[in-house]
Amino acid sequence: MKSRLGLAVVVCAGLGLAGQVLAPLVAEPWRERREREPALRLEPGVAAAGQGVTLALLGGFRALVADAAWIQMYARWERRDLAGTEAFARLVTTVDPRPVYFWLNAARILAYDFPAWRIEAAGGYDAVPAAVQRAVNEAQAAAALEVLGAARRRHPESVDLWVEEANIHLNRRGDPLAAAAAYREAWARPRAPYYVARLRAEVLRRAGRRAEALAWLREVHPALPAGDPGAGAEVVLQRIRELEAELGVPAGEVYRPGR
C-alpha cells in the first residue's frame, strides 16, 4: 500500500516536472492561437455550448459541428425564437470563426429579422409607436455591428464585412454618413469590387454631400480600368458630369480624365 502511494507520488511529481520543463516551449504559439480562436477561450458562447463545442474541440470536426449548429440555428429561426437563434448564431461563430459567411448571416439576422419579429410580437408595425420601432431597430443594428466588429478582428481584410456594416448603417440606422465611412473602408480593402466606390458616392449625394461625392468620384475614376464593364468607368464619368452640373462647377475646373 505504502509502495503504491509512493509510486503515485513519484509519477505525479514526474509529470509535474515534465509539465514545468515542456510548457515554456509552446507558450508563444499557444498564446497566439488562443488570441485567434474564440473556441479556445472560456467565452460565454463556449461555456453555454456544452457538448457541441466539446465534440468540436475533441474530435476536430469544427466545420461539421459548426454546420450542424447552423442548421439548428435555422430550426429556431423558423420558429422565430430570438434567444435560441442568437445563441446558436453566436455558437457557430465561436466554434468555427473562419468562414465569413457565418458572421455575415448572423449579423443580417440580428439587424433585419430580429427587429421585424420583435415589432410583430409587440403588436405589429401599425400598433407599435414609431419611436419604439426606431429604438428596436437601433438596438438590433448595434448588436449586428458588434458581431461584424468581432468578425473583423478575425478577418481584417474582408470587404464583405465592411459592405454589410455600411448596409446596416444605411438601411437600419438611417445614417448615410456612417455608411459612407464604411464603404470607404470596404474600398480600401484588397480586391474590393468597383460598385463599392459608386455606392459611396451615391450615399454621399443622397445625404446632401454633393461636393464630397464629386471629390470622391474624381479620386476614384482614374483607378477604374476603361475596358472592364464591371468597373463602370463611363457611368462614373457621367455621374461626375451630373454632379458638376448640379454644383455649377466652372468650365475651367471640370474633371478631365487622364489629366
Added chain:
Amino acid sequence: MKGAPFSFLRLGLVAQNTLREAVRQRLLHLFVGLALALVLGARGLRDFNFGAPELKFLADCGFGAMTLFGSALTIAATAQLFFSELENRTALTLLAKPVWRAEFLLGKLLGVALLTALFCALLTGLLAAVLWVREGELMALDPEGFRGGRAVSYAMVALGGSLQWLRLVVLAAFTLLVASFARTQVFAVVCGFGVLVICHLQHLAQEAYTRAGSAVGVALGGFLGGMFPNFQVLSLADSLDAADLPSLATWARLTAYGLGWAVAAGLLAVLSFRRREI
C-alpha cells in the same frame, strides 16, 4: 537483468512484434476503415457545408477523422497489446529471458508509435490526394479563382498529419502509463479516454477556476494542468494557406513538446512497470 545491458535491438524486436500483432487486429481494420470512409466520403457531406470553403471543409473532415478514430485506435490498441501479453502469459515468458522490462514497455510504445505513424501517413496521403483531385476539378471549373495556381498548401497538410501523430504518440504513452499499474484493460481504456479529454480541455478548466476566483480551484487546476500536455497546442495547422505555415523553430518546439511528453510518460510507465508483479 544483471549482466545484460539495455539493448535497443531487443527494444526494436519488441516494437516490430507489437506492430505485427497490431496490424492483425480487427479493431485496427475497423478504425482504419471508418477513417478512410470518412475522408473519402467527406465530399458527400458537402451539401451540409454552409460556411467553410469546400477544400477547408474536406481538410477538416480528414483531420477530424484522424483525431477521432486515431485516438480511439491508439487507446484501444495500446491497452489491448499490453494486456494481451499479460493475460496470455507471453510477457512472463519474455521477461524470464534476458529482456529488460524497460525494453519490453518502450518496445510496446515504439510499436504503437509506428502503428499510429502508418495510420496518420495513410490518412494524410489520402486526404492530400482527395484535396489535390478536388482542387484540380475546382480549378477547371473556375480558372479565375485560381489565377495564382493551386491554393492548398500541401506542406500544411503534411504538418497537420505530423502534429496529429505527435498527439497520438503522447496519448499512447499516457495509456501505457495507466496500463503499467492498472489491473484491467477496461480501466486503462477508460483512463485513456479521460486523459484525452483532460489534454484537450484542461485549459478551459484552468480558466474557469481562475474566473471563479477560488484559490483552491486555481491551485488544483494548475496542478492538474501541469501534469498533462495541452493537445490544443498540437493543432496549429488549422489552415490550408502556405502563409500560415509555422516557422521551422515553431515546428521544432512543437515536436520537442510532443516527444518530450511521450518520453516522460514512457519513462514513468517503465518505473511503474518495474514494480509490478506479473
